[in-house]
Each structure stands twice: as C-alpha cells, then as structure tokens.
Amino acid sequence: MPISAGLSAPDFELFDDTNTLRKLSDFRGKNVILYFYPKDDTPGCTKEACNFRDDYSAYEKAGVVVLGVSPDSVESHAKFKKKFQLPFLLLADNGHAVCDLYQVWGPKKFMGKSYEGVLRTTFVIDGNGTIVKVFEKVRPAEHSAEVLAALRSVE
Secondary structure: OOOOOOOEOOOOEEEEOOOOEEEHHHHOOOEEEEEEOOOOOOHHHHHHHHHHHHOHHHHHHOOEEEEEEEOOOHHHHHHHHHHOOOOOEEEEOHHHHHHHHOOOEEEEEEOOEEEEEEOOEEEEEOOOOEEEEEEOOOOHHHHHHHHHHHHHHHO
C-alpha cells in the first residue's frame, strides 16, 4: 500500500549530520517536513536545500521542523550543511532502509542510463504523526514555496 495522506508516518531512527541518533517520533507535537533527496552537493539537491534554507525563518515561525534525508553519509551531510549554511537536520539513510520504508527508492533514468535511486519526494507530517500531504516528482526550484503554501492549509 503506497504511503499517502491520512496514514501514520512510519517511525524510524537515523543519524543526523552531527552523528546524533534521531527518531521521527522525537518531533511529535510539531509539524514536520520530511524531504527525501538523491545526493548532497549536486545541482538540484543544492537548489532544493538552499530554498528550504532561504525560507527557514517562515518554517521556524510556523513551528515546523525540516528534515532532509538522503543515502549520503553523516560526513557528507556535515560538509554539505556547512558549505551552504543549512539550518536544519540532514539524516543519513545509509543502505536506503528509510527510503524503502517510505517507498521513495526506485527506478530512475539520467542521460539514457537506468538505475535505482531516491525519488525526490516530500511528506508533510502533522503533530500527531499523520501524513497530511505528499509531494512526488518534486521540482527543486519551486518546492519550498509549494510546501509553505501547503502548510498554510494545514494550520
């Protein structure tokens, strides 16, 4: 069954960019933006992360937690976060178990090559741990604005 709005967000544990173990359930009581992206420091992922960064004060004002997830290592996340001054947590999904759990790992194509990877997807999760919106096939440049608009309808 696909993960969709109205379902409970599956809980998980991952290490963040400071090597601290985080659980999704640690953020109960707050709205959470859980965004899955393919790779640190690549053009689309950097654009998406920097847009979340640039809009971060609006997320903070709304009491929203932003969590980025990719299969990159803790070390890679730490470098990416520092390089672009990202104010939110990046979670290291080595082995893509959480990507699998959220059904965002699958077939992709790039420059004529087929491979398996992260399908850029964002989940808006309310304070009770319920998924209220799912964004699939995210376009990095416009995405943070889309998410902020969706949050206004959740409040």
